[in-house]
Amino acid sequence: MADQKGAVRFLIGVDGGGTGTRVVLADANGAELAQAAGGASGLGLGVDRAWEAITASVRQAFDNAQQTFDWSHCALGCGLAGVNNPAWLAAFIASAPKLAVLAVESDACTALVGAHSGAPGVIVALGTGSIAAALGGDGNIRIAGGYGFPSGDEASGAWLGLRAVVHAQQALDGRAPLDAFAAALLARMGAADRDGLVVWCCAANQTAYASLAPVVLAHAAHPVAAALLARAGADIARLIDALDPAARLPVALCGGLAEPLAAYVPPSHRVRLVPPMADSAHGALLLAARAMARAKER
Incomplete structure (x- = not known):
């Protein structure tokens, strides 16, 4: 400050x-x-x-x-x-x-x-990146996750996009079906062929990968997308547990991906979710x- x-x-x-x-x-x-x-x-x-x-x-x-x-x-x-x-x-x-x-x-x-208007609680912020934080009754703030792209930020938009690209890569060279999910990813990246995808990947930053998250959500029934979303929900639960192992604090999901990913949080943790006050x-x-x-x- x-x-x-x-x-x-x-x-x-x-x-x-x-x-x-x-x-x-x-x-x-x-x-x-x-x-x-x-x-x-x-x-x-x-x-x-x-x-x-x-x-x-x-x-x-x-x-x-x-x-x-x-x-x-x-x-x-x-x-x-x-x-x-x-x-x-x-x-x-x-x-x-x-x-x-x-x-x-x-x-x-x-x-x-x-x-939580300054009261004790837990948040998991889910946007381009991700991070979890908790304010305890002692006034101290603790953090989990948030180590950054590309190795961390589990369940974030960039995390989803980075992993979804693998499906597009495999679809282009025949290791996976060139299905509607792969086609939508390639269209979002503006890549018509292998060379185009290589060029996109070489230039892509976390924001570019995060732009693919809506494609993953739009194809949530696809096996690859479904597996990514299930893993995202499990990672959110682990972040919560790291900060509040006793499960005593209210939990709010924040950020642009909070609403769509809430459905993938395990039921044991979903029941603790509260809407953010601001x-x-x-x-x-x-x-x-x-x-x-x-x-x-x-």
């Missing part, structure tokens, strides 16, 4: 991931004025790209609220994918515009705060408000 103690007129909450950015704009008293969305701002895609996406999305929110945009009057709370990398976080803060207040946490933290962007808004209050006390 960094602050410059300017005159705060606006609070801004930002939820930044590998697929998109969501912004909530409020006045200094926390009354919501507008929302906006924009391009990806996860730090794994680059700090400059993150600030470009955040700035564009915040500017859009100000336009929507018919307010004058000036960073120096803003308390900005960010929940971003990738802040667990100290070098990325340091570079992000160093590149910040002249804000009144800046508070940065992981998107898991802001999702957790938003989902999203990560609103959790980041609360982060901004708390950071502003601390800055005023100094």
